[in-house]
Amino acid sequence: MDLGIKDRVALVAASSKGLGRAIAFGLSREGAKVVICARNRERLFKTRDDITSETGHEVKAFIADVTDREQVNQMVERIIDEFGTIHILVCNAGGPRSGMAEEFSPSDYRAALDLNLMSTIILCYEVMPHMKKQKWGRIINMTSISAKQPIDNLILSNTSRAGITGFSKSLSNQLAPLGISVNSVCPGYINTERVDNLAKSFEASGEGTVKDFYSNIEKAIPLGKLGTPEEIAHAVTFLASEGAGYITGVALQVDGGFIKGLY
Numbered sequence: 017m018d019l020g021i022k023d024r025v026a027l028v029a030a031s032s033k034g035l036g037r038a039i040a041f042g043l044s045r046e047g048a049k050v051v052i053c054a055r056n057r058e059r060l061f062k063t064r065d066d067i068t069s070e071t072g073h074e075v076k077a078f079i080a081d082v083t084d085r086e087q088v089n090q091m092v093e094r095i096i097d098e099f100g101t102i103h104i105l106v107c108n109a110g111g112p113r114s115g116m117a118e119e120f121s122p123s124d125y126r127a128a129l130d131l132n133l134m135s136t137i138i139l140c141y142e143v144m145p146h147m148k149k150q151k152w153g154r155i156i157n158m159t160s161i162s163a164k165q166p167i168d169n170l171i172l173s174n175t176s177r178a179g180i181t182g183f184s185k186s187l188s189n190q191l192a193p194l195g196i197s198v199n200s201v202c203p204g205y206i207n208t209e210r211v212d213n214l215a216k217s218f219e220a221s222g223e224g225t226v227k228d229f230y231s232n233i234e235k236a237i238p239l240g241k242l243g244t245p246e247e248i249a250h251a252v253t254f255l256a257s258e259g260a261g262y263i264t265g266v267a268l269q270v271d272g273g274f275i276k277g278l279y
């Protein structure tokens with residue numbers, strides 16, 4: 017199947033490792049001109065070089081903190097100078113700390129909202145005008161299964177992801193007449209450093225071992241295993257494709273069946 021992604025300009029935010037990195041790889045394999053960003057220079061440039069050497073396609077890397085509107089604005093301006101536009105935007109960021117309500121103060125919620133919800137809003141506002149001009153765009157906002165089924169011990173994530181779902185759905189209605197789709201992707205438990213860190217926090221809290229953490233999760237997933245970053249990348253790449261143009265306003269869980277509800 018030709019996904020129609022070749023030569024599209026794709027900005028994948030927060031993409032030097034984990035899910036963002038796999039998504040950048042996925043889009044580059046389809047021939048997109050991919051732009052990646054993160055804060056740590058060394059890991060970012062290594063990822064850029066890894067992608068280019070495997071796919072043979074051009075990849076640009078920008079050091080940028082996605083919570084900082086000024087830095088996002090400068091990055092987007094440089095992409096426009098270089099490539100003329102942006103066709104595909106994947107809004108991603110790091111994950112907020114794990115913990116229960118009593119462990120956090122209101123300022124922790126503000127930081128979590130800045131990291132996930134506000135970074136998504138900032139990226140969309142910077143990129144939307146260019147998509148509107150060309151009457152074509154694909155926006156994919158990365159959230160989590162916690163947007164659909166709150167996860168114990170992840171109250172910051174549960175709170176901020178719900179906001180992204182509401183923002184994505186509202187924006188999808190407004191941008192549909194302009195040929196721009198807006199969807200969110202809700203990863204389940206995926207084999208990444210982030211989940212490894214959650215496993216270590218579980219052990220540190222005295223609830224069980226790292227091994228217990230993984231075996232509890234595997235039991236709760238009908239497919240019986242964690243996902244891979246590539247499995248998330250496949251879903252995002254499809255939503256970014258020409259053929260996915262009639263899909264908008266969806267929050268797609270990619271979770272091995274973890275979510276127990278109907279929607």
Ligand SMILES: NC(=O)c1ccc[n+]([C@@H]2O[C@H](COP(=O)([O-])OP(=O)(O)OC[C@H]3O[C@@H](n4cnc5c(N)ncnc54)[C@H](OP(=O)(O)O)[C@@H]3O)[C@@H](O)[C@H]2O)c1
Pocket residue numbers: 029030031032033034035036053054055056057059080081082083108109110111112131132158159160161202203204205206207208209210211
């Ligand atoms: N892994 C999972 O199973 C899973 C499941 C559901 C949802 N999620 C969510 O999906 C997102 C990505 O998860 P992941 O597992 O890929 O995380 P990860 O392995 O920790 O990678 C996060 C990436 O984002 C970059 N980053 C973090 N904060 C940033 C910022 N403020 N500005 C720019 N770049 C930033 C990091 O690089 P720098 O640190 O160098 O900036 C890194 O490249 C997170 O929000 C996570 O909560 C993950």
